[in-house]
Amino acid sequence: MPVSRSPRPDPSATAATAVESVTGARDRFRESLREHLSSAVSEFTAATALIVLFVALSLASPHFLTADNLFNIGSQTAVIAIIAVAQTMIIITKGIDLSVGAVAALAGVVGAIVVRDLGFTVWEATAVAVGVGASAGLVNGLLIAGARLPPFIATLGMMSAGRGLVFIITGAVGVYSLPESFQLLGNGEIAGVPFAVAVTAAVALGSAFLLSQTRFGQYVYAMGSNMEAARRSGIAVRRHLTAVYVLAGALVGLGGMVAASRVNSGQPNYGIGLELDVIAAAVIGGASLFGGQGRIAGTLIGAFLIAVVRNGSVLLDISIHYQQVIVGLIIWAAVYFDQFRRRRLEARG
Amino acid sequence: MSAGRGRTSRGPGRGDGAPPVLEARGIVKRFGHVEALRGADFAVHRGEVVALIGDNGAGKSTLIKVLSGAQPQDGGEILVDGRPQRFGSPLDARRAGVETVYQDLAVADDLSVAANLYLGREIRRRGLPGRLGLLDKRAMRRGAAAALEQLGVRVPRVTTPIAMLSGGQRQSVAVARAVVWATSVVILDEPTAALGVVQTARVLEVIERARDAGRSVVLVSHNMPQVLEVADRVEVMRLGRRTARFRAADVTTDDLVAAMTGALATEPEDAADLH
Amino acid sequence: MAIDSRTRSGLAVLAALAALTAGACVEVRDDSGGGDGGTVDGPLEIAVVPKAVGHEFWSTVRAGAECAAELAGDVTVEWDGVSAETDVEGQVNLIQNFVTQEVDGIVYAATDAAALAPATQHALDAGVPVAMIDSGTDPQPDEVPLYATDNRAGAVEAANLLAQALGEGEHDVALIEFQPGSQTNTERVEGFTEGLAQHGNLNLVGQQPSHSDVNEARRVTEDILTANPDLAGIFAANEPSVLGAAQAVEAAGKSGEVVIIGWDAAPDEIAGLRDGQIAALVVQNPFRMGFFGVQNMVEHLREGTPMTSADTGVTFVTRENIDSEEVQAVLEPSCDNPPVGQ
Numbered sequence: 007m008p009v010s011r012s013p014r015p016d017p018s019a020t021a022a023t024a025v026e027s028v029t030g031a032r033d034r035f036r037e038s039l040r041e042h043l044s045s046a047v048s049e050f051t052a053a054t055a056l057i058v059l060f061v062a063l064s065l066a067s068p069h070f071l072t073a074d075n076l077f078n079i080g081s082q083t084a085v086i087a088i089i090a091v092a093q094t095m096i097i098i099t100k101g102i103d104l105s106v107g108a109v110a111a112l113a114g115v116v117g118a119i120v121v122r123d124l125g126f127t128v129w130e131a132t133a134v135a136v137g138v139g140a141s142a143g144l145v146n147g148l149l150i151a152g153a154r155l156p157p158f159i160a161t162l163g164m165m166s167a168g169r170g171l172v173f174i175i176t177g178a179v180g181v182y183s184l185p186e187s188f189q190l191l192g193n194g195e196i197a198g199v200p201f202a203v204a205v206t207a208a209v210a211l212g213s214a215f216l217l218s219q220t221r222f223g224q225y226v227y228a229m230g231s232n233m234e235a236a237r238r239s240g241i242a243v244r245r246h247l248t249a250v251y252v253l254a255g256a257l258v259g260l261g262g263m264v265a266a267s268r269v270n271s272g273q274p275n276y277g278i279g280l281e282l283d284v285i286a287a288a289v290i291g292g293a294s295l296f297g298g299q300g301r302i303a304g305t306l307i308g309a310f311l312i313a314v315v316r317n318g319s320v321l322l323d324i325s326i327h328y329q330q331v332i333v334g335l336i337i338w339a340a341v342y343f344d345q346f347r348r349r350r351l352e353a354r355g
Numbered sequence: 356m357s358a359g360r361g362r363t364s365r366g367p368g369r370g371d372g373a374p375p376v377l378e379a380r381g382i383v384k385r386f387g388h389v390e391a392l393r394g395a396d397f398a399v400h401r402g403e404v405v406a407l408i409g410d411n412g413a414g415k416s417t418l419i420k421v422l423s424g425a426q427p428q429d430g431g432e433i434l435v436d437g438r439p440q441r442f443g444s445p446l447d448a449r450r451a452g453v454e455t456v457y458q459d460l461a462v463a464d465d466l467s468v469a470a471n472l473y474l475g476r477e478i479r480r481r482g483l484p485g486r487l488g489l490l491d492k493r494a495m496r497r498g499a500a501a502a503l504e505q506l507g508v509r510v511p512r513v514t515t516p517i518a519m520l521s522g523g524q525r526q527s528v529a530v531a532r533a534v535v536w537a538t539s540v541v542i543l544d545e546p547t548a549a550l551g552v553v554q555t556a557r558v559l560e561v562i563e564r565a566r567d568a569g570r571s572v573v574l575v576s577h578n579m580p581q582v583l584e585v586a587d588r589v590e591v592m593r594l595g596r597r598t599a600r601f602r603a604a605d606v607t608t609d610d611l612v613a614a615m616t617g618a619l620a621t622e623p624e625d626a627a628d629l630h
Numbered sequence: 631m632a633i634d635s636r637t638r639s640g641l642a643v644l645a646a647l648a649a650l651t652a653g654a655c656v657e658v659r660d661d662s663g664g665g666d667g668g669t670v671d672g673p674l675e676i677a678v679v680p681k682a683v684g685h686e687f688w689s690t691v692r693a694g695a696e697c698a699a700e701l702a703g704d705v706t707v708e709w710d711g712v713s714a715e716t717d718v719e720g721q722v723n724l725i726q727n728f729v730t731q732e733v734d735g736i737v738y739a740a741t742d743a744a745a746l747a748p749a750t751q752h753a754l755d756a757g758v759p760v761a762m763i764d765s766g767t768d769p770q771p772d773e774v775p776l777y778a779t780d781n782r783a784g785a786v787e788a789a790n791l792l793a794q795a796l797g798e799g800e801h802d803v804a805l806i807e808f809q810p811g812s813q814t815n816t817e818r819v820e821g822f823t824e825g826l827a828q829h830g831n832l833n834l835v836g837q838q839p840s841h842s843d844v845n846e847a848r849r850v851t852e853d854i855l856t857a858n859p860d861l862a863g864i865f866a867a868n869e870p871s872v873l874g875a876a877q878a879v880e881a882a883g884k885s886g887e888v889v890i891i892g893w894d895a896a897p898d899e900i901a902g903l904r905d906g907q908i909a910a911l912v913v914q915n916p917f918r919m920g921f922f923g924v925q926n927m928v929e930h931l932r933e934g935t936p937m938t939s940a941d942t943g944v945t946f947v948t949r950e951n952i953d954s955e956e957v958q959a960v961l962e963p964s965c966d967n968p969p970v971g972q
Contacts, residue, residue: 178683231463239475269844298465320853
């Protein structure tokens with residue numbers, strides 16, 4: 007404890023600090039305000055965009071701001087949000103996970119197969135799917151933290167190997183003929199709230215708490231901010247980095263199972279290109295690919311922004327091609343603001 | 356207690372008879388066929404600031420890495436309070452009370468000042484929440500604020516991310532962090548190399564306060580006037596071993612340069628073999 | 631996708647290297663007469679390449695191909711495909727690899743008409759005959775036949791079925807296409823809109839793609855239903871699109887109320903038809919595609935018979951006719967009773 011061991015107080019220093027604190031009270035308030043604003047600027051920008059979009063779509067389509075549609079948007083966002091939360095943790099460590107789509111598909115088809123062939127309940131199958139995802143995450147983690155492969159390469163390999171494994175175990179055919187109960191996770195409701203949304207909320211709250219309130223979370227940011235400093239501070243970097251990938255993998259497995267449950271089948275082709283959607287969600291929400299920055303709240307906003315753009319486009323019957331252009335523009339704008347903020351910080355430093 | 360100008364009497368700076376708080380004897384370190392340290396000695400006593408100087412390639416950085424546990428030596432021994440210690444990793448050195456501030460690797464920019472001060476030694480909550488890894492952020496904020504105030508380090512707030520601080524503030528935090536946790540020795544590797552005049556003065560002030568608080572400081576620096584300003588003693592390395600020792604009060608910048616280039620020596624050629 | 635294609639381009643380099651090293655062997659083959667006119671004795675190895683693995687449809691193509699191989703005797707089917715229909719470059723490489731491997735013939739479905747044309751030509755130049763199934767190339771050489779569904783005609787008929795099911799009066803309808811830009815998709819979309827033009831009482835109010843992903847199909851259908859509460863009918867143009875659309879309609883509590891005309895015949899689509907979620911399915915005969923492709927290729931290789939194109943036909947399956955023998959032969963094809971009678 008530094009307090010007990012800290013150096014003797016020096017009267018002159020205390021005096022000097024006291025003087026400064028009188029003259030600097032207002033400065034310090036301004037400083038603190040600026041600090042809070044800047045740390046939330048990405049989220050603020052994305053949230054503003056989301057609100058503007060909400061208002062615009064409410065005006066443009068009478069069907070947008072309806073309970074049914076909001077319910078649908080919630081369910082539609084669930085999977086991408088869960089997996090984007092996983093991706094955010096990895097991005098904070100200065101990593102990237104390209105394998106999320108393949109691993110989600112793997113978890114989904116395995117979850118479907120154990121229900122169809124072994125008679126598991128949907129909840130048991132969910133546990134299996136989470137386990138499948140965690141195992142894939144463990145392999146990623148060991149390759150990155152242990153064998154020191156760059157995250158891009160390690161997860162690129164997993165993306166390919168995972169997809170191959172999906173085709174091998176399904177014989178490249180969708181897993182169908184599942185009992186109605188298989189849909190509970192993706193299509194059920196609790197008290198009028200889609201089950202998938204409740205699961206997403208639980209995942210998001212838990213992850214936000216983990217990142218902001220626990221030592222593990224502190225280490226996630228520390229590793230992404232300065233891996234060498236973290237190592238020299240005595241943090242067991244390998245173990246913690248591996249744990250991040252395992253945890254993220256488990257969430258991806260959960261997301262894959264929700265997706266499978268939602269369409270009542272295990273789809274071998276599920277999630278191709280999903281990695282780009284979730285990276286976009288995280289980046290729009292303020293996560294920095296340079297590591298050390300990113301928050302769950304921002305990622306959720308990013309995921310919703312993408313989902314609302316797509317929802318609104320269909321409501322207004324806008325062609326898919328324009329939807330893709332719009333998402334691209336949002337990514338550019340979000341990252342531009344992120345860079346802008348960083349440059350301003352550096353200019354001050 | 357002065358010998359002729361430019362030459363000190365043999366022996367440690369503080370004649371109280373206690374063993375040096377950190378001592379290196381006859382350290383050998385090879386990289387392939389290159390012998391970076393060829394029987395290097397070094398000593399720092401309690402409550403003194405010792406500057407370690409030498410030309411580029413003299414072996415300063417290697418010696419620092421050995422003393423901080425970053426690179427285990429191939430020969431010779433390290434003693435802490437007179438007892439031999441084996442530093443297999445930075446963690447071993449830290450457990451023995453030796454903290455090191457590296458030039459650029461000291462802090463995590465995205466974390467707050469408080470989080471950096473406690474990085475790797477976080478205060479957790481009491482009871483079950485603590486065992487689950489929950490942080491006691493308030494205790495850390497308070498502890499950090501108190502420690503920084505005592506060391507005279509001024510930052511806007513302890514919750515400010517390091518990235519928002521100036522270079523001098525950042526380095527002061529890094530130094531403060533080492534000072535706070537070191538029970539005996541703080542090693543600083545070129546702590547002011549990248550700083551301006553005002554910022555340098557602040558870091559040096561922190562160093563002096565650390566000494567006043569009873570810590571020993573090892574300062575690696577290229578800046579001779581700075582060395583003479585802040586250090587009690589100076590040890591000079593050349594070609595992988597210690598070649599000279601001075602009391603800072605007794606020497607000039609010219610003497611130090613002479614020692615670095617080999618024109619002046621206080622140590623016997625075979626010093627390493629004596630141990 | 632970008633990353634995916636980057637991987638593929640790495641593979642392309644490898645494939646090109648492999649092709650170079652094996653180049654000499656390929657040329658030798660010309661003398662053995664795998665190409666025009668000559669015949670091959672002994673065991674045959676025929677590569678059969680779908681647009682993508684992972685769908686019921688292509689598994690049935692495979693069954694047909696293997697059935698033809700079994701009946702012909704001493705023929706091995708080499709089945710391989712890319713994982714997504716959008717991976718055009720991956721399929722180009724795959725075809726090249728089969729040429730390099732010196733298979734006796736290649737039967738495949740082009741993911742892209744223009745992009746695969748050179749791959750076909752490359753195979754022919756190397757003396758490997760080619761037959762197309764499901765989707766051909768543009769241009770398609772005269773000696774290369776196409777065994778495929780007339781997608782356009784099938785989709786026109788789908789529009790007629792929809793009009794018939796909805797009856798008199800104005801009706802809003804939607805189209806769930808699958809892969810904008812792909813030839814099959816374009817043919818079905820054009821066929822359907824062409825068919826709609828003959829029924830002035832049907833208004834196309836929504837058209838969105840599923841990218842052959844059930845989740846995506848469900849999502850866009852949900853949103854179309856939200857935007858058009860009076861939607862009366864949907865034409866979904868392939869298997870994942872149908873499944874997603876049916877799920878969205880069911881989730882909205884409009885099963886049976888919204889008429890769905892689908893395409894293909896995956897088990898869950900058949901189940902949906904029996905449950906009344908789906909009004910009718912346009913069912914191709916993928917078994918026949920695979921069967922014709924391999925059968926004609928074998929005859930060409932062994933006897934020198936020139937291969938000629940054929941329409942493999944569609945069957946309109948409804949709740950009423952689903953249990954008829956003729957429809958069952960198409961739905962549950964088996965090599966004991968192959969649905970290949972002309």
